[in-house]
Amino acid sequence: MNSNRYIRQTSLKEFGHKSQDLLLKSSVLVVGAGGLGIPVLQYLNAMGIGTLGIVEGDKVEITNLQRQVIYSEKDIGKAKLEVVLERLKSQNSGTTLIGHDTFLTRDNALTILADYDVIVDATDNFPTRYLINDACVILDKPFVYGALHGFEAQVSVFNYQEGPTYRCLFPVMPSNDEIPDCNINGVLGVIPGIVGSLQALEVVKIIIRKGKVLSGQLLIYNGLDQSFLKVKFPHIPENKKIKVLGNYYFDGECEITNSISANEFYHLLESKDPIQLIDVRSKKEYKQNHLVNSINIPIEQMENRKHELDFTNPIYIICQSGIRSRIAQQKLLKVNSKTIIYNILGGINQYNALLI
Numbered sequence: 001m002n003s004n005r006y007i008r009q010t011s012l013k014e015f016g017h018k019s020q021d022l023l024l025k026s027s028v029l030v031v032g033a034g035g036l037g038i039p040v041l042q043y044l045n046a047m048g049i050g051t052l053g054i055v056e057g058d059k060v061e062i063t064n065l066q067r068q069v070i071y072s073e074k075d076i077g078k079a080k081l082e083v084v085l086e087r088l089k090s091q092n093s094g095t096t097l098i099g100h101d102t103f104l105t106r107d108n109a110l111t112i113l114a115d116y117d118v119i120v121d122a123t124d125n126f127p128t129r130y131l132i133n134d135a136c137v138i139l140d141k142p143f144v145y146g147a148l149h150g151f152e153a154q155v156s157v158f159n160y161q162e163g164p165t166y167r168c169l170f171p172v173m174p175s176n177d178e179i180p181d182c183n184i185n186g187v188l189g190v191i192p193g194i195v196g197s198l199q200a201l202e203v204v205k206i207i208i209r210k211g212k213v214l215s216g217q218l219l220i221y222n223g224l225d226q227s228f229l230k231v232k233f234p235h236i237p238e239n240k241k242i243k244v245l246g247n248y249y250f251d252g253e254c255e256i257t258n259s260i261s262a263n264e265f266y267h268l269l270e271s272k273d274p275i276q277l278i279d280v281r282s283k284k285e286y287k288q289n290h291l292v293n294s295i296n297i298p299i300e301q302m303e304n305r306k307h308e309l310d311f312t313n314p315i316y317i318i319c320q321s322g323i324r325s326r327i328a329q330q331k332l333l334k335v336n337s338k339t340i341i342y343n344i345l346g347g348i349n350q351y352n353a354l355l356i
Helices: 016-024 037-047 080-091 109-113 126-139 190-208 262-270 283-288 299-308 323-335 347-355
Strands: 027-031 051-055 096-100 118-121 143-149 152-158 217-222 227-232 276-279 315-318 341-344
Touching: 016 190, 027 037, 037 051, 037 080, 037 190, 051 080, 080 096, 109 126, 118 126, 118 190, 126 143, 143 190, 152 190, 190 217, 217 323, 227 299, 262 347, 299 323, 315 323, 315 347, 323 341, 341 347
Parallel strands: 027 051, 027 118, 051 096, 118 143, 276 315, 315 341
Antiparallel strands: 143 152, 152 217, 217 227
């Protein structure tokens, strides 16, 4: 290894050659070579990770190019894995690159994940995310999570040093109606780059054992006002008892939670019937724009202010895009699982779009 290659990071007193050596001896699997996976792969490869595994079975499409910046127009129609391996090899010939030309499934997940130290979830669908979580619990491996929705995004680390799992935050898989579709709602090209970089940083912290890893905390990023919010969530020991993979990841046979579309909610408000509407955004966001008769309880205050809610009647929860409202829904269901609690899909963004 060229001793000068990593000198800009080895010269950091808090990093040094010891941390560089830990990176060199580590192996990381990135599931997905799309908007999130590309910045994760490029930065980890540049920084000197010893082994990088990539799971990707898709081909390059023209709609990928505004955010998946490793690909070019001449790559359209090619296998993503083929292009990524070529570009990463030219970026750093010292990295051991392992391509898995497939999508992650119940049949191959345990076999593929077993050979790596850290797993990165760079996917865009809930079934694969729950599959990654359960496989990591069985294999006792940490995984770094990232998710996108419009201008907002989430980052966290699950199953790290006996910390919470993904199911501790989201116990049940959403129904198809609850799943945000970026083909419809869209995603701003730069947001995946920001979030993927944050994921890469968490991977490095895990490997070199420096800093405070985002375990038990969900980092929520809002690109419109460049704000970060951390939401704590507990470790539920029951979620660590998974011994075998389920058989429901991709067939819809899972428990679902209540949700209501922005359109349905709009018509509900038109009826003038009184409802219990909780806005879980920050006070600043609430002051800028909110629905009449809504009550502002920021998500980080939910635990201390739950006594303000009437659990004998339905509760409707709204946020900016539907991310925080779903987390709040899960929190309140743990308080009273018999209460009817609706998550308003798409949040204020989707509701306002109906008024245009």
